[in-house]
Amino acid sequence: xxxxxxxxxxxxxxxxxxxxxxxxxxxxxxxxxxxxxxxxxxxxxxxxxxxxxxxxxxxxxxxxxxxxxxxxxxxxxxxxxxxxxxxxxxxxxxxxxxxxxxxxxxxxxxxxxxxxxxxxxxxxxxxxxxxxxxxxxxxxxxxxxxxxxxxxxxxxxxxxxxxxxxxxxxxxxxxxxxxxxxxxxxxxxxxxxxxxxxxxxxxxxxxxxxxxxxxxxxxxxxxxxxxxxxxxxxxxxxxxxxxxxxxxxxxxxxxxxxxxxxxxxxxxxxxxxxxxxxxxxxxxxxxxxxxxxxxxxxxxxxxxxxxxxxxxxxxxxxxxxxxxxxxxxxxxxxxxxxxxxxxxxxxxxxxxxxxxxxxxxxxxxxxxxxx
Amino acid sequence: xxxxxxxxxxxxxxxxxxxxxxxxxxxxxxxxxxxxxxxxxxxxxxxxxxxxxxxxxxxxxxxxxxxxxxxxxxxxxxxxxxxxxxxxxxxxxxxxxxxxxxxxxxxxxxxxxxxxxxxxxxxxxxxxxxxxxxxxxxxxxxxxxxxxxxxxxxxxxxxxxxxxxxxxxxxxxxxxxxxxxxxxxxxxxxxxxxxxxxxxxxxxxxxxxxxxxxxxxxxxxxxxxxxxxxxxxxxxxxxxxxxxxxxxxxxxxxxxxxxxxxxx
Ligand code: HEM
Numbered sequence: 001x002x003x004x005x006x007x008x009x010x011x012x013x014x015x016x017x018x019x020x021x022x023x024x025x026x027x028x029x030x031x032x033x034x035x036x037x038x039x040x041x042x043x044x045x046x047x048x049x050x051x052x053x054x055x056x057x058x059x060x061x062x063x064x065x066x067x068x069x070x071x072x073x074x075x076x077x078x079x080x081x082x083x084x085x086x087x088x089x090x091x092x093x094x095x096x097x098x099x100x101x102x103x104x105x106x107x108x109x110x111x112x113x114x115x116x117x118x119x120x121x122x123x124x125x126x127x128x129x130x131x132x133x134x135x136x137x138x139x140x141x142x143x144x145x146x147x148x149x150x151x152x153x154x155x156x157x158x159x160x161x162x163x164x165x166x167x168x169x170x171x172x173x174x175x176x177x178x179x180x181x182x183x184x185x186x187x188x189x190x191x192x193x194x195x196x197x198x199x200x201x202x203x204x205x206x207x208x209x210x211x212x213x214x215x216x217x218x219x220x221x222x223x224x225x226x227x228x229x230x231x232x233x234x235x236x237x238x239x240x241x242x243x244x245x246x247x248x249x250x251x252x253x254x255x256x257x258x259x260x261x262x263x264x265x266x267x268x269x270x271x272x273x274x275x276x277x278x279x280x281x282x283x284x285x286x287x288x289x290x291x292x293x294x295x296x297x298x299x300x301x302x303x304x305x306x307x308x309x310x311x312x313x314x315x316x317x318x319x320x321x322x323x324x325x326x327x328x329x330x331x332x333x334x335x336x337x338x339x340x341x342x343x344x345x346x347x348x349x350x351x352x353x354x355x356x357x358x359x360x361x362x363x364x365x366x367x368x369x370x371x
Numbered sequence: 372x373x374x375x376x377x378x379x380x381x382x383x384x385x386x387x388x389x390x391x392x393x394x395x396x397x398x399x400x401x402x403x404x405x406x407x408x409x410x411x412x413x414x415x416x417x418x419x420x421x422x423x424x425x426x427x428x429x430x431x432x433x434x435x436x437x438x439x440x441x442x443x444x445x446x447x448x449x450x451x452x453x454x455x456x457x458x459x460x461x462x463x464x465x466x467x468x469x470x471x472x473x474x475x476x477x478x479x480x481x482x483x484x485x486x487x488x489x490x491x492x493x494x495x496x497x498x499x500x501x502x503x504x505x506x507x508x509x510x511x512x513x514x515x516x517x518x519x520x521x522x523x524x525x526x527x528x529x530x531x532x533x534x535x536x537x538x539x540x541x542x543x544x545x546x547x548x549x550x551x552x553x554x555x556x557x558x559x560x561x562x563x564x565x566x567x568x569x570x571x572x573x574x575x576x577x578x579x580x581x582x583x584x585x586x587x588x589x590x591x592x593x594x595x596x597x598x599x600x601x602x603x604x605x606x607x608x609x610x611x612x613x614x615x616x617x618x619x620x621x622x623x624x625x626x627x628x629x630x631x632x633x634x635x
Contacts, residue, residue, distance in 0.1 A: 084490035099505035118426035151483030193553025208514030218632035369565035
């Protein structure tokens with residue numbers, strides 16, 4: 001058992017688990033023919049069958065059962081405010097499974113030239129009274145009963161009275177913001193706390209304008225929308241939901257990583273050896289001192305950021321993505337690139353940190369401007 | 372005629388009475404026409420159309436998540452009003468009032484209902500968004516309503532966040548301290564944000580610890596008495612008010628965009 005536990009601890013480290021998820025993701029939600037073929041070949045699509053759903057459910061449940069009897073994970077898991085996250089894991093998984101199952105069924109129907117399962121004769125409608133009203137009533141009563149039972153069983157948490165002098169370690173934001181707090185490991189607050197949340201909000205609002213694919217409206221389907229699906233699901237399930245799980249269960253004192261079955265040692269020392277890009281270039285590569293002029297010092301970083309966000313899309317529009325650019329037009333294309341590249345900047349920065357100990361690409365602490 | 376009337380049960384007689392008919396305009400809905408009228412003639416039910424395509428009433432299609440989000444909003448409003456009878460938003464009383472809520476108040480699960488309901492609402496809103504994505508229901512003509520939905524989701528999380536401070540325990544102030552510390556890094560208007568030092572007249576910084584956006588949010592330099600009052604007002608009045616307006620738009624637009632989405 002302890003071998004399994006330390007193996008799970010090892011797997012959960014963001015470097016490992018995030019990589020596994022990211023590598024597996026295109027096979028789970030295949031965005032192109034190549035991945036689609038592999039998905040079929042290796043049977044990944046079976047995740048969305050009854051048996052697949054059942055086994056993942058069993059795995060998650062086993063994990064929580066083992067965790068419940070583990071002295072260390074029990075502490076994190078049974079915090080009253082962490083119960084919503086357990087609910088989140090189950091409900092998010094269940095409904096993704098359900099939606100994908102329906103989508104695959106519809107894909108097959110469409111392949112056979114049939115209409116999607118949701119299709120009905122427009123003249124054959126049902127009456128809201130009673131057909132919808134009673135469903136709503138039942139849903140409402142069941143939900144209320146569940147909420148009352150939850151409220152009776154688990155008292156709302158109340159800790160010591162507020163004390164501005166005693167900072168708890170770790171101090172965590174409410175669980176639904178832990179994805180943002182996790183980003184703070186890789187980005188400064190002005191990005192992780194302000195700019196990215198704004199980009200998330202505006203980027204989400206821009207989705208209907210960036211996705212010009214008219215197919216798949218009003219019914220579950222996957223194949224017709226696979227690229228959009230892949231991007232959205234990666235952003236949602238990995239960069240938001242999974243980061244929340246990491247932030248809740250795997251981050252202990254000083255926001256250090258702890259495996260689920262590890263003890264939260266407040267004195268765990270993690271060497272901080274992070275280096276800025278400018279130091280890499282000027283000191284390590286060119287063997288010079290850092291230039292005094294800030295702009296000169298950070299010029300490499302600026303070139304990298306501007307190149308990634310602005311030059312690369314322009315070059316792509318002329319070459320590989322020309323068809324996309326022609327199809328989308330300049331404004332749509334620019335919006336898609338801006339939001340898309342910003343989203344993928346997060347995993348990119350994570351890997352730069354993990355592989356090269358890169359602290360900042362542009363580091364101007366004098367102006368609070370670090371990227 | 373007279374014979375038939377005798378067979379009517381008391382309930383049916385009630386349904387035909389003047390009082391009943393004056394309240395529920397349609398009387399007891401028996402035939403198709405009356406059933407449609409029952410929906411149209413009722414201010415709450417007429418959020419719905421009178422008739423719907425079959426797939427739209429299936430739980431498997433909508434997962435009921437939008438409806439449950441709204442239901443939770445109503446539950447939270449009601450329990451929230453009850454909590455407001457007892458809770459005073461001052462550093463002196465807040466914490467003890469919360470204790471009294473469980474120990475002194477009869478049926479002391481109002482706080483639990485409110486807190487777990489709030490967590491559940493964040494979840495149902497997220498799941499609702501996932502459903503809308505998976506059925507492709509954000510595509511034209513529903514782009515605008517998706518945008519309204521994104522704002523509703525932001526407001527839901529902000530509501531939950533402002534409420535988090537009110538118990539005034541360690542969990543509360545530190546979660547809010549961590550959250551609002553972000554604001555000081557706001558570009559230009561946070562005192563530790565990029566560009567803030569540009570907003571200066573000569574030597575005088577316009578954006579400093581006592582004037583930046585975090586100060587405006589907290590009503591001070593740290594989470595204290597003024598913050599508690601500010602978050603209380605935001606939580607009980609300001610944000611629900613805004614959320615309600617957006618919900619009205621959301622529901623109106625569902626109808627105007629052609630009702631619930633479906634395959635053509
Ligand atoms: C407080 C939060 C919200 C409430 C109370 C709410 C309520 C509802 C309700 C009752 C429906 C009817 C269908 C259903 O139950 O699924 C609906 C539909 C819809 N919602 Fe929401 N919603 C909320 C948040 C959101 C969010 C976060 C989004 C997306 C980002 C969104 C986008 C939509 C769209 C596009 C529709 C039309 C769906 C269709 O026609 O199939 N809503 N909403």
